[in-house]
Amino acid sequence: MNIFLETYGCQMNMADSETIRSILISNGHHMTLEANDAEVVLMNTCAIRENAHRKIYGRLDILRPLKKQREQERRPFIVGVLGCMAQNLKEELLNHPVANLVVGPDSYRALPHLIDRIVQTNNQEIEASLSEYETYSDIAPSRIAGVNAWVTIMRGCDNFCTFCVVPYTRGRERSLPVSSILNELERLVKSGYKQATLLGQNVNSYCYEGERFADLIVKAAQIPGLERIRFTSPHPKDFPEKLLYAIAEYPNICNHIHLPLQSGSDRILNLMNRTYTSAEYLDLVKVIRRIIPTTTLTTDIIVGFPTETEEDFQATVQVMNTAQFNNAFIFKYSERKGTIAARDYPDDVSEADKTDRIVRLNELQHGIAFVKHQRYIGQKVQVLIEGDADKGIDRQMGKTEGNLTVVFPKTGLNPGEFITVEIAETTAGTLYAH
Numbered sequence: 001m002n003i004f005l006e007t008y009g010c011q012m013n014m015a016d017s018e019t020i021r022s023i024l025i026s027n028g029h030h031m032t033l034e035a036n037d038a039e040v041v042l043m044n045t046c047a048i049r050e051n052a053h054r055k056i057y058g059r060l061d062i063l064r065p066l067k068k069q070r071e072q073e074r075r076p077f078i079v080g081v082l083g084c085m086a087q088n089l090k091e092e093l094l095n096h097p098v099a100n101l102v103v104g105p106d107s108y109r110a111l112p113h114l115i116d117r118i119v120q121t122n123n124q125e126i127e128a129s130l131s132e133y134e135t136y137s138d139i140a141p142s143r144i145a146g147v148n149a150w151v152t153i154m155r156g157c158d159n160f161c162t163f164c165v166v167p168y169t170r171g172r173e174r175s176l177p178v179s180s181i182l183n184e185l186e187r188l189v190k191s192g193y194k195q196a197t198l199l200g201q202n203v204n205s206y207c208y209e210g211e212r213f214a215d216l217i218v219k220a221a222q223i224p225g226l227e228r229i230r231f232t233s234p235h236p237k238d239f240p241e242k243l244l245y246a247i248a249e250y251p252n253i254c255n256h257i258h259l260p261l262q263s264g265s266d267r268i269l270n271l272m273n274r275t276y277t278s279a280e281y282l283d284l285v286k287v288i289r290r291i292i293p294t295t296t297l298t299t300d301i302i303v304g305f306p307t308e309t310e311e312d313f314q315a316t317v318q319v320m321n322t323a324q325f326n327n328a329f330i331f332k333y334s335e336r337k338g339t340i341a342a343r344d345y346p347d348d349v350s351e352a353d354k355t356d357r358i359v360r361l362n363e364l365q366h367g368i369a370f371v372k373h374q375r376y377i378g379q380k381v382q383v384l385i386e387g388d389a390d391k392g393i394d395r396q397m398g399k400t401e402g403n404l405t406v407v408f409p410k411t412g413l414n415p416g417e418f419i420t421v422e423i424a425e426t427t428a429g430t431l432y433a434h
């Protein structure tokens with residue numbers, strides 16, 4: 001059958017979509033570029049925030065006329081919701097008149113069989129049980145061409161941060177075998193990739209037969225031709241110095257650490273079950289900067305977590321001022337069904353306060369990044385070219401090893417190639433070379 005697959009949410013979902021494509025193609029299905037050309041439309045969804053849910057319901061509504069048209073033509077039309085939202089809402093999704101297939105993140109192997117069953121019976125199908133073992137480590141992902149390859153090294157999460165739905169939608173932590181990850185990386189280099197990003201909900205929990213994440217990344221760094229290795233995300237609670245020394249020693253492990261802070265208030269961190277204090281977080285930042293002085297540091301922050309006061313918010317401001325992040329992804333708290341916070345803490349910070357705090361933090365971060373990035377003026381940086389810059393085809397863009405965006409005049413070089421450029425101007429978000 002012709003299948004259209006669209007992906008929402010995080011890098012983990014992008015990587016999962018490549019596994020889904022592989023499962024479908026190896027079962028004789030064809031992937032299409034347009035929903036209109038497909039008999040099966042699959043949405044690999046995210047459940048992390050309320051607007052991610054709204055987006056999928058909006059998309060299901062958009063597919064109504066196509067479904068009606070197919071019914072009139074007596075042609076099959078299957079609409080499947082996959083991924084975290086499928087796992088989170090399960091049967092509830094089948095109440096929508098367009099959705100007739102629901103499959104959770106540990107059940108993708110069942111997809112060809114479920115599609116066949118719907119074609120035969122015209123019934124709705126749901127498969128959303130969580131597994132303690134499924135890692136898909138034997139399935140080579142079918143990648144869509146790009147400069148970076150996502151490589152899943154572990155699935156699930158055991159941390160149970162109180163705001164987060166991931167432990168319920170992706171299940172318990174499981175690590176893929178070292179050998180299957182290294183084989184995949186070697187395969188990627190052979191097919192032309194120069195950069196891979198190792199993915200896990202908490203990469204520092206990686207453990208396979210006694211080998212930890214620092215051991216794995218050192219082995220990966222020794223693969224000839226793998227010129228950039230990134231990873232996301234580490235949890236601040238268990239960041240080993242061994243990993244920092246590996247980043248400092250191997251030039252192909254990128255000097256960029258994404259270290260989610262979430263809040264600078266110890267009271268809120270405790271309610272979030274983050275298991276570190278702001279002082280411990282800042283100590284870790286100090287150690288990172290001592291061992292890798294040139295590293296860029298980025299973070300995630302939630303504003304408006306239940307009971308967050310102006311005083312708690314000011315504690316976050318203080319940590320941001322001290323940590324001096326290169327970039328921060330700041331979100332308003334949104335209650336997720338099934339989480340500990342949804343059960344125990346009423347979402348009591350007003351929308352106006354959440355908006356006010358997100359605006360103030362973004363302004364603060366903008367100012368910090370603007371000053372930090374001015375230091376690059378006059379410096380030469382190596383850029384991995386990703387493609388044309390958004391604002392005009394006469395310019396290209398790429399990333400430094402610190403994951404900073406660089407825009408420069410168009411060259412004869414293609415995406416996936418390296419160029420060294422001298423930075424002439426900067427903004428809070430972008431470096432520009434003439």
Ligand code: SF4
Nearest residue numbers: 157159160161164166
């Ligand atoms: S570490 Fe916390 S925020 Fe990250 S996936 Fe696990 S539970 Fe969610």
